[in-house]
Amino acid sequence: MYRYDAFDQTLVDERVEQFRDQVARRLSGALSEDQFRPLRLLNGLYLQLHAYMLRVAIPYGTLSSRQLRTLAHIARTFDRGYGHFTTRQNIQFNWVRLDQAADILAALASVEMHAIQTSGNTIRNVTADHLAGVAADEIEDPRIYAEIIRQWSTLHPEFSFLPRKFKIAVTGAARDRTALKVHDIGIQVVRDAAGEAGFSVLVGGGQGRTPMIGHVIRPFLPKADLLAYLEAILRVYNEFGRRDNLYKARIKILVQTLGPAAFTAMVEEQWQALRGPALALPDEELARIAAHFAPPTYARLPAASAALAAARAEPVFERWCRHNLLPHKQPGYAIATISLKPEGGVPGDATAAQLEALADLAERWSLDEVRVSHEQNLVLPHVRQDDVPALWRELRAHGLATPNAGLITDIIACPGLDYCNLANARSIPIAQQIQRRFANRERQEEIGAIKIKISGCINACGHHHVGHIGILGVDKKGAEFYQITLGGDGSERAALGEITGRAFAAAEVVDAIDTIIDTYLGARRHGEAFIDTYRRVGMVPFKEALYGAH
Amino acid sequence: MALIREGAIVPDTWQNIADDQELDCTQRAIITLARWQSAGDDLRTTNRALGIRLRGDQHPAAIVADLGRFDLVALEFAKFTDGRAFSHARTLRERYGFTGELRAVGEVLRDQLLFMLRCGFDSFEVADSSAATFAATTPKISVFYQATGDGRVPVRALRNTRA
Numbered sequence: 151m152y153r154y155d156a157f158d159q160t161l162v163d164e165r166v167e168q169f170r171d172q173v174a175r176r177l178s179g180a181l182s183e184d185q186f187r188p189l190r191l192l193n194g195l196y197l198q199l200h201a202y203m204l205r206v207a208i209p210y211g212t213l214s215s216r217q218l219r220t221l222a223h224i225a226r227t228f229d230r231g232y233g234h235f236t237t238r239q240n241i242q243f244n245w246v247r248l249d250q251a252a253d254i255l256a257a258l259a260s261v262e263m264h265a266i267q268t269s270g271n272t273i274r275n276v277t278a279d280h281l282a283g284v285a286a287d288e289i290e291d292p293r294i295y296a297e298i299i300r301q302w303s304t305l306h307p308e309f310s311f312l313p314r315k316f317k318i319a320v321t322g323a324a325r326d327r328t329a330l331k332v333h334d335i336g337i338q339v340v341r342d343a344a345g346e347a348g349f350s351v352l353v354g355g356g357q358g359r360t361p362m363i364g365h366v367i368r369p370f371l372p373k374a375d376l377l378a379y380l381e382a383i384l385r386v387y388n389e390f391g392r393r394d395n396l397y398k399a400r401i402k403i404l405v406q407t408l409g410p411a412a413f414t415a416m417v418e419e420q421w422q423a424l425r426g427p428a429l430a431l432p433d434e435e436l437a438r439i440a441a442h443f444a445p446p447t448y449a450r451l452p453a454a455s456a457a458l459a460a461a462r463a464e465p466v467f468e469r470w471c472r473h474n475l476l477p478h479k480q481p482g483y484a485i486a487t488i489s490l491k492p493e494g495g496v497p498g499d500a501t502a503a504q505l506e507a508l509a510d511l512a513e514r515w516s517l518d519e520v521r522v523s524h525e526q527n528l529v530l531p532h533v534r535q536d537d538v539p540a541l542w543r544e545l546r547a548h549g550l551a552t553p554n555a556g557l558i559t560d561i562i563a564c565p566g567l568d569y570c571n572l573a574n575a576r577s578i579p580i581a582q583q584i585q586r587r588f589a590n591r592e593r594q595e596e597i598g599a600i601k602i603k604i605s606g607c608i609n610a611c612g613h614h615h616v617g618h619i620g621i622l623g624v625d626k627k628g629a630e631f632y633q634i635t636l637g638g639d640g641s642e643r644a645a646l647g648e649i650t651g652r653a654f655a656a657a658e659v660v661d662a663i664d665t666i667i668d669t670y671l672g673a674r675r676h677g678e679a680f681i682d683t684y685r686r687v688g689m690v691p692f693k694e695a696l697y698g699a700h
Numbered sequence: 701m702a703l704i705r706e707g708a709i710v711p712d713t714w715q716n717i718a719d720d721q722e723l724d725c726t727q728r729a730i731i732t733l734a735r736w737q738s739a740g741d742d743l744r745t746t747n748r749a750l751g752i753r754l755r756g757d758q759h760p761a762a763i764v765a766d767l768g769r770f771d772l773v774a775l776e777f778a779k780f781t782d783g784r785a786f787s788h789a790r791t792l793r794e795r796y797g798f799t800g801e802l803r804a805v806g807e808v809l810r811d812q813l814l815f816m817l818r819c820g821f822d823s824f825e826v827a828d829s830s831a832a833t834f835a836a837t838t839p840k841i842s843v844f845y846q847a848t849g850d851g852r853v854p855v856r857a858l859r860n861t862r863a
Contacts, residue, residue, distance in 0.1 A: 157855045161843035168840035172811070188781055189811055271781070301845045301855070307818035308790055308848070311783025388787045389759065423795055428847035435856055 151212055151519065152297050152442040154262040161304070162259040165266060169193050170252035177249065192272060192310065194240075194265030195251055199571045202246040204254060205268040210278035210296040210320070211239040211522040215509040218520055220261040222505035228254050233505065235490060235498040237562055237613055238317065239277045239522045240268055244569055266304055271312045273303035273384070279321045279328050280523035283443060284531045286479040289339045290347055291443045292322035295376060298431065298439055299337075302377050309384050313391035314399035316384070317356075324642065329524060331355045331364050331644035332616055334401045335383060342370045349376060353383060353413070354405030357610035361646045362402045365410040367417060373436060375421070378429040382420035386413070446517045446532060451482020455535030458484075467542055469591060470553035475538065484535050486516075488528040488545065489552040489560060493585045496578050497563040498526030507548040515541050524613075525601075526562055527555065557594045558602060558667070559585045562613055566606030566623060567630070573606035575623025575630035575656070580604055583660045588667075597667055600680040603638070616640035618681045619666060620647040621659065632659045636666065636692055637684045648689055651697050662696055669695040702831035703803075704824040709835050712825075714751055714772060730774055733758050736766070744769065753805065756784040760792050767798055775821075777806035786819045793820035794849040810837040818848045 154162070169189075176186040190196075194205040206221070213221075221241055225233045228250050229243040236242055246254065258264055268275050276299045278292040279285065299318060303309070309316075319328040322339040330336035336352035349371040355364025371379050383401075390408075392398045405413045462468045476485040488508065491497050500508075508528060512520045515537045516530035523529055533541055545551040554560045561584060564570065566577030581604055588594055603617030607624075614620030620635035632654050635647025654662050667680075669692050674683040684692075703712040717729045723743070730751035736743075743750075744766075751772030752763060763770070773792060775785035785804065792798040803823040804816050810833060816824065817839070826834045847854040 155859070157843050157858065161841065161845075164841050164843070171840070185809065185811075271783075304845055305815075305841060306846055307815040308786045308846075309783070310815055311781050311786065311812075385787050385791075389784055393756075393782055393784075434860070438859070 151214060152209075152293070152439070158301075159259075159262070162262070162264045162266075165193070165264065165305075166252055166255045166259050169255055173248060173252055188270060188311075190251075191270035192267060193251075193255065194268035195246070195248075196269060197571075198244065198569055199567075200569070201244065202248055202251065203569070204243045204246045204251060204265060205236070205240045206243070206258060206263060206265045207268050207275035208239045208241060208263075208522050209276060209300045210282065210293045211280045211524075212282075212293060213520045213522065214261075215513040215518050215520070217261045217263055218505050218509040218512065220257055220263070222502040222509065224254055224257055225505065226502040232499050232501045234496070234565060235500065235522055235526050235528070237524050237526060237564070237611060238275060239280075239524060240275055241522075242565070244565070267310075269315075270310075271314050271316075272310050273306065273312075273316045273318065276300050276303065277317075277319045277328055277333075277524060279323055279326075280521040280529050281327060281476070281485065281531070282322060282521075283445060284478050284480075284483075284485055285323050285325075285327075286477065287325050288323040288479075289341060290322045291440075292320040292337075292339060293443050294436070294440045295337060295339070295349070296320045297442070298376065298436075299380065302380070306384075308381075309388060312384070312388055313393045314396070314401075316387070316401065318380075326640075326642040326644075327523070329613065329616060329640035329644075331642075332357050332361065332613075332640060333364065335380070336364055337376075340370065346372075348372050351379060351383075353417075354402040354410070355644075356400050356402040357613060357615045358400070359397050359608045359610075360400075360402065361610070361615040362406065363644050363646065364402075365405060367410060367414040374431045374433075375425065376431055378424045378426070379417070379421050381424050381429060382417045385420055385424075386416045390416075445480075446519075448480045448483060448532070449534065451534065451536075453481040455482060455538075458535040458538050461539035466553075467539065469595075470542055470551055471538065473553050473557060474551075474555045478532070480532075482535055484533050484538055486530040486533050486538065486541065487523075487555040488530065488550050489554050490527050490550075491554060491560050491581075491585070492549060492552045493559065493589050494582050495585075497561050497581050500528075504548055504550060507544070508550070511541060511544055525560065527560070553591065554594060556599050556601075558588045558597050558600050559594060561585065561602045561604060562617070563604040564606050564611035566604075566612075570606060570611075572609055573623065574608075574625035575606050575632065577604045577606040577612055577621075577623060580621060580623075580632065580656070580659055584663055587660045587664060597671070598679055601640075602663070613640060614638070615646050616644065617647060618684070619663065621663075624653055626653065630656045632656065634659075634662060634666070634696075636689060637681070639681055650689070650693055665695050666692055701825050702828050704826060704831065704835050705822065707835055707838075709831050716753065728771075730772060733762060736763070751801075751803075754788065756782050756788075760788050760796065764796050767792075767796055770798075770800060772801040772803060773798060774803040774805045774825075777804060777808060780807040780809050780812060786815060789816070789819040789821055790848060808834075810834045813837050814839040814841060818844070818846070818850050818852065820849055 352364040517532040521529035563577040563581040567573040605612035616638040638647030753774040
């Protein structure tokens with residue numbers, strides 16, 4: 151894991167005191183709310199429906215036990231005893247008081263964390279593959295580059311007042327677990343013909359009101375040029391992105407308006423001017439950061455554990471293993487997904503007690519490391535297969551052993567109208583209704599791999615555009631309605647979902663989902679996943695089932 | 701309005717000249733881009749001190765060929781959330797090599813002072829009412845991850861010298 155040095159620590163400490171002063175000026179009336187708003191947003195503090203909400207960055211989704219305990223402490227001391235993991239490797243505290251916000255930031259700084267640029271029109275928290283360093287299909291650990299980008303983007307003097315928010319994701323693997331293609335910039339580690347590792351750079355993807363798949367504007371960028379190239383993209387965007395219309399201000403609109411070729415030419419011209427010693431990444435710096443992400447010291451173990459195999463005779467445990475365990479690149483280890491989607495729960499929520507329990511389990515059984523996935527689950531990345539049965543028993547005792555990773559009840563949902571002042575409709579109750587309808591574990595297994603994603607408004611925080619089934623809350627004359635899309639995909643085969651037809655009232659949504667699932671089960675060929683069936687048969691049979699033949 | 705330089709309120713020796721205002725040759729005049737672009741040789745070739753004011757939608761590329769003619773460039777923040785002038789300032793300083801006075805005008809707030817300094821601004825036009833607090837503002841952040849042209853040493857260079 152990356153550890154702060156004295157420079158990193160000084161910056162977050164100074165930032166806390168700066169914000170403390172800004173809050174004091176707001177409370178005394180020296181700053182108007184209009185002047186204070188962008189300052190608090192630069193520190194992740196939103197004013198929501200009921201209270202302030204603080205969004206804390208978990209850069210590239212990696213946490214230590216110590217950090218997790220501090221998050222638990224914040225949940226217990228400054229919130230109502232829980233936190234909410236988002237789709238961008240952040241955790242949100244929904245019941246924060248303004249006069250305590252600086253104290254929370256101070257608690258975070260004490261464990262090398264911060265809330266810098268988790269909101270506002272800035273470069274947001276940089277996300278990465280939650281299986282970084284442990285997935286077998288990886289060229290290099292993307293967190294090395296995500297950390298370099300984190301530092302470069304932190305309090306960037308030129309790019310703190312962009313036309314709109316800006317999201318960067320990084321992956322080092324061929325299989326995309328970051329929704330790379332719907333980010334403002336997606337960085338993928340690739341090899342050139344000579345076998346040298348560098349980056350493919352994708353720009354202009356996004357969700358929200360105008361969803362788009364990004365364009366690769368540079369198939370291979372040498373590592374040393376990463377920051378010069380990012381600075382070139384951001385400068386072109388900062389100078390030429392639209393500022394007259396909030397809904398047209400994202401970089402995707404600029405890329406679309408100019409056309410990818412013309413946009414690329416502007417970036418390349420700027421890049422040539424910026425290339426030079428100031429922004430070049432020397433090998434020593436790359437090595438210094440990479441050393442922080444060196445693989446931990448693993449025990450030498452047989453590839454398969456006899457103890458685990460024996461324990462899997464127990465059907466309940468076996469079911470959890472089947473869905474929540476992933477192969478690790480190190481022999482004898484496994485990756486465990488901790489589902490935060492229990493039936494009837496709030497997707498992504500965890501209580502202070504659960505966070506503390508997980509901190510203990512990670513310390514004991516996962517080399518002190520926890521990951522946060524963009525699917526609002528947690529991951530213990532380094533579990534010895536021999537230890538999995540004992541781990542599972544502990545997880546179960548804390549309500550953390552829901553065996554549904556990747557299944558229909560593993561739903562992504564934004565906070566929706568229950569918390570968010572942008573939302574048109576509630577998301578959480580819809581997720582809960584679907585979880586109840588499909589609670590039967592055998593039925594979930596029969597349905598197989600499927601991703602349902604729910605957003606309470608067009609801002610698409612719940613990633614509905616890339617859900618195999620996407621659900622979007624809309625307001626119809628004061629009533630909550632839900633538009634359904636099919637065929638979206640956030641993976642390396644990225645696609646945007648197609649709208650089925652007219653929206654459904656809140657009470658009709660679950661039946662509609664049931665109809666869609668029945669249609670799929672009737673149409674699928676042996677072993678075919680929902681998304682593959684949809685790609686083969688298209689929208690028509692689903693539309694007919696939902697709305698009748700006419 | 702008051703002018704701040706190097707942490708002090710200083711007299712402003714420049715005058716903003718509107719397009720419909722006469723230019724007299726004794727003024728140190730800040731003119732608009734429109735006036736400059738329609739100016740005849742007399743303005744282009746005289747030795748008088750000249751400044752130019754650019755809005756956020758006016759890229760400094762428009763004056764790069766004439767940059768030597770200007771002792772001052774004023775970049776306008778129409779709103780403090782409009783960050784184009786940050787890029788324009790760095791472009792002027794670091795790419796075009798402008799060494800004259802780079803003045804921040806418009807909605808210029810103390811909470812952005814450090815960002816402005818780092819991008820190359822060296823004078824700040826602020827409301828009279830906030831001039832004293834603006835002048836007294838000292839940067840709260842001492843660690844810089846980015847190498848900009850302002851001379852502050854970025855973290856990476858410090859790490860290297862320490863190692």
